[in-house]
Amino acid sequence: MPFELIVALRFLREGRMQSILIIVGVTVGVAVIIFITALITGLQGNIITRTLGTQAHIVVRPPDEVNRPVLRREDADIAARIEKRAQRLRSIDQWQSVFELVEHAPGVVAASPTVAGAAFASRGNANKSVALLGVDPVRYLRIVKVHESIAAGEFRVAGTDAVIGIELASDLGVNVGDKLRLTTAEGGNDIVTIAGIFDLGNKEVNRRWVFVTLKMAQNLLDLAGGVTNIDLAVKEIFSAETVAGTLSLQTGLLVESWMQTNAQLLAALRNQTITTVIIRIFVILIVALGIASVLVVSVVQKSREIGILRAMGTSSRKVMTVFLLQGAIVGFLGSLLGSLLAGALLIAFPRIFRDAGGFPFFEPDVNVWLFVTAMLVAVLTGIIAAATPARRAAHMDPVSAIRYG
Amino acid sequence: MAEEILRLEGVRKSYGVGTPVETEVLHGIDLSLEAGEFAALIGPSGSGKSTLLHTVGLLERPSAGSIAIQGRDIGRLDETAITELRGRTLGFVFQFHYLIPAFSALENVLMPQLIDKGYRDREMERRAATLLDAVGLAAAADKKPSELSGGMQQRVAIARALAMHPPMVLADEPTGNLDTHTADDVFALLRQFNREQHTAFLIVTHDPRLAARCDRRIELVDGRIVSDTPTPSSSPEVTSL
Numbered sequence: 001m002p003f004e005l006i007v008a009l010r011f012l013r014e015g016r017m018q019s020i021l022i023i024v025g026v027t028v029g030v031a032v033i034i035f036i037t038a039l040i041t042g043l044q045g046n047i048i049t050r051t052l053g054t055q056a057h058i059v060v061r062p063p064d065e066v067n068r069p070v071l072r073r074e075d076a077d078i079a080a081r082i083e084k085r086a087q088r089l090r091s092i093d094q095w096q097s098v099f100e101l102v103e104h105a106p107g108v109v110a111a112s113p114t115v116a117g118a119a120f121a122s123r124g125n126a127n128k129s130v131a132l133l134g135v136d137p138v139r140y141l142r143i144v145k146v147h148e149s150i151a152a153g154e155f156r157v158a159g160t161d162a163v164i165g166i167e168l169a170s171d172l173g174v175n176v177g178d179k180l181r182l183t184t185a186e187g188g189n190d191i192v193t194i195a196g197i198f199d200l201g202n203k204e205v206n207r208r209w210v211f212v213t214l215k216m217a218q219n220l221l222d223l224a225g226g227v228t229n230i231d232l233a234v235k236e237i238f239s240a241e242t243v244a245g246t247l248s249l250q251t252g253l254l255v256e257s258w259m260q261t262n263a264q265l266l267a268a269l270r271n272q273t274i275t276t277v278i279i280r281i282f283v284i285l286i287v288a289l290g291i292a293s294v295l296v297v298s299v300v301q302k303s304r305e306i307g308i309l310r311a312m313g314t315s316s317r318k319v320m321t322v323f324l325l326q327g328a329i330v331g332f333l334g335s336l337l338g339s340l341l342a343g344a345l346l347i348a349f350p351r352i353f354r355d356a357g358g359f360p361f362f363e364p365d366v367n368v369w370l371f372v373t374a375m376l377v378a379v380l381t382g383i384i385a386a387a388t389p390a391r392r393a394a395h396m397d398p399v400s401a402i403r404y405g
Numbered sequence: 406m407a408e409e410i411l412r413l414e415g416v417r418k419s420y421g422v423g424t425p426v427e428t429e430v431l432h433g434i435d436l437s438l439e440a441g442e443f444a445a446l447i448g449p450s451g452s453g454k455s456t457l458l459h460t461v462g463l464l465e466r467p468s469a470g471s472i473a474i475q476g477r478d479i480g481r482l483d484e485t486a487i488t489e490l491r492g493r494t495l496g497f498v499f500q501f502h503y504l505i506p507a508f509s510a511l512e513n514v515l516m517p518q519l520i521d522k523g524y525r526d527r528e529m530e531r532r533a534a535t536l537l538d539a540v541g542l543a544a545a546a547d548k549k550p551s552e553l554s555g556g557m558q559q560r561v562a563i564a565r566a567l568a569m570h571p572p573m574v575l576a577d578e579p580t581g582n583l584d585t586h587t588a589d590d591v592f593a594l595l596r597q598f599n600r601e602q603h604t605a606f607l608i609v610t611h612d613p614r615l616a617a618r619c620d621r622r623i624e625l626v627d628g629r630i631v632s633d634t635p636t637p638s639s640s641p642e643v644t645s646l
Contacts, residue, residue, distance in 0.1 A: 003519050014507035308503045311464060312517045312565075313492015315485055399464045402499060403455065 004318055007309070008325035015298055019330070022294045026334020026378055027341060029287040033280050034342035034374050039349070040276045041365035044269050048237065051262055054200050056112075056143045056231030057240045059261075060102055060247065061254040062092045089117050089186075091226020098251055099230055105250075107234050107243045110142035113227040115217035119184045121164070121210060123172045130168065131208045132182065134217020134227075143231045146198050146211070152176045153196035157211050162192035165206030166199040182210065188220030284377065287334075288385040291327055295389035299323065299396075306393050307401025316394040323390035324383050331382025335375040342371075409476070410494075410572045410605055411438040411461065416470035418456055430456045432628045433470065440572055441603040443596065445616040448625035454609045455577055457625065461607065462575045463491045475572065492521050496566030496604075498595075500578035503562065504550040510561045511537060511546040517568040529568075536564040540594055556587035563594055573605040574598075580615060592618065 012019045065085050092098055095113060103111035115134035120127055137157040141147050147155040151166050153176035162180065174180060176194055183189045192212060199206060218224055232247075234240050240257035248255035259266055299306070306319055346364045418431040430453045438444060448454050459465045461472070463479060472479050474494055479487060496517075504513045515533035519525055537543050540560040542553075550558055559579060566574045579595065580588035592615055598604050610616055617636060624632040 001524065003523050003525075006519070006525065010507040304503060305505045305507075308497075308499075308505065309516075309520070310488070311462070311491070311497050312520055313488055313569075314520045315488045317485075318520070399459050402459075402464075402503065 004321040007322045018294050022330055023334045025290045026287050027337040029283045030335045030338025030374050030378050031341035032283055035345050038346055038364040038366050054205050055258050057234045058232040058244045058257050060230040063254050091223050095227045107239055108232050109235050110233040112139035112143050112231045114229050114231050116228050117221040119182050122181045126172050130210045132217050133211050134214040143233045149198050149200050151197045151199040156195040160192050161195035163196040163211040165209050166197050167207035169197045184220045186222040288381045291382055291385035295386050299389045299393045303401040306396050307398040310398035320390045320394035323393050324386045327382035327386025328379050331379040335378035339371045408440045410440050412473045414471045416467045419468045430628050442605045443599045443619050444607050444621040445619035446609045446623050447616050452625045453628040454625055458575050458577050458609050463487050494571050496571040496574035498562050498566045498576040498579045500581040506550050509547050514564045540564045559591050576608040
């Protein structure tokens, strides 16, 4: 063991109470940082997963129809009020070629053509407005994993089989195997058999979504051969915005990413992240001040020892190292204990806080790098906090320390 | 003629240089010490004894004049070299022992070697144990300074001062706060090392009884050496110097 480390450890051991207190301080600080980070990251990941559980990452739609007034003269303004057009339901123009393009665009991992429109579902006297979704089941399930949230039956969309949400099923009093009439404003009218009931954890979705085949939706909505939108999944969810921008330029269509659709949510998450960063900075600051103040006192208390060490041939550099090491050791031990404490909290948290169904709200995002980073930050903080006291110790005049102690 | 280990020429030391309260404490000191000498530095309070000792001990730089240790002019050395030279050629014994409370007696004694080498090894432990044995404290090796009496602490400090085999040991009132009996013991110990290991000692003392038992008496008054005489009653082998 090198001389500096021997002395640093011994000094820490000698000032036992101070050392213990400050190590406990670092422990709590590190535990708070790890715990809060894991919790918030887990929470945000969970919110995003839930949000994306019922959404495509990117949706491609036909552009809005606009009026093109023909009256236009160079030398005069013509007062004409142009009313915005009502947007009728229509297909993406030549959607097969668009589909080909977007399916193979970089970053896109899955694509699914969808026919979506409004319809009524009725059984007996009960009549509910629903969102009709005509999908190709194999492709669609790669975008929204409905088959993982089936409450009854199975996700089978073929022929006249349809899959509806759990709320709609209870509103209409139907179950798997029962029949349902679907009518649309376009004059479509068909009877489907319920093959499965899903529960996507969102009441609105559970009440309104009805999955049928592409063909049936096309017939009901009078869109023979067309699709109203193409749903995409991307590899990196936060790249959705960039991918959407590129695709919009390439196709000239309306391309919307989940990040646009959920701008409010993302802004909220960003604010939350900033808040946790601020909390972390303050915790680090407090820990640093704690370490610094303990070491400043220690330098004063140890001025005689420093003087005698200098008289015995210890260079001021070595004296400085002794105190920097004390900061580093305090940071290291504190972060070690803090990591253990945070680990225990993170194991306990999902067990203690559960939702009504007895399941954990969410799993904190625990990863090794979080711990490694926190420990590095703690050690670094210790060293930086020790810098001022260490410099003071190094520049202490040995004679005055020896004379006046 | 014995080897000269210390030479001071025209050494002056001022404090508060450049301020209205500038005071010169040492006014041109010429002094030399040879290997194996056993000298007392005496004088009234405030005469500059401690300042001279600290200057000789390279803890303070002189304001003017030159200091040479074993022929090396320290004026040309930088801080690092001086620190190293101090560690290797000088031993210190202070009035208030100044052992490091966090370390045991043995560890205190091996500290100078540890500082010099940078890490601990068996050889330095052996040497430290031998020295502790020589000052009669082999049994107290693992005791902390707080568990030792004043006299014992001072003996540990003497052992520590000798850890690096320094050619010269500087002692500032080494018996200053000990009772006469213990003071005699400690003094005898210094004398013993001086004879056995041929270590030179420069001892600041107030005690005329102890000064009388040194081979040479250097008297400082108001920052000047007023007398520098061999002690008549000193032992035969030293008077022959």
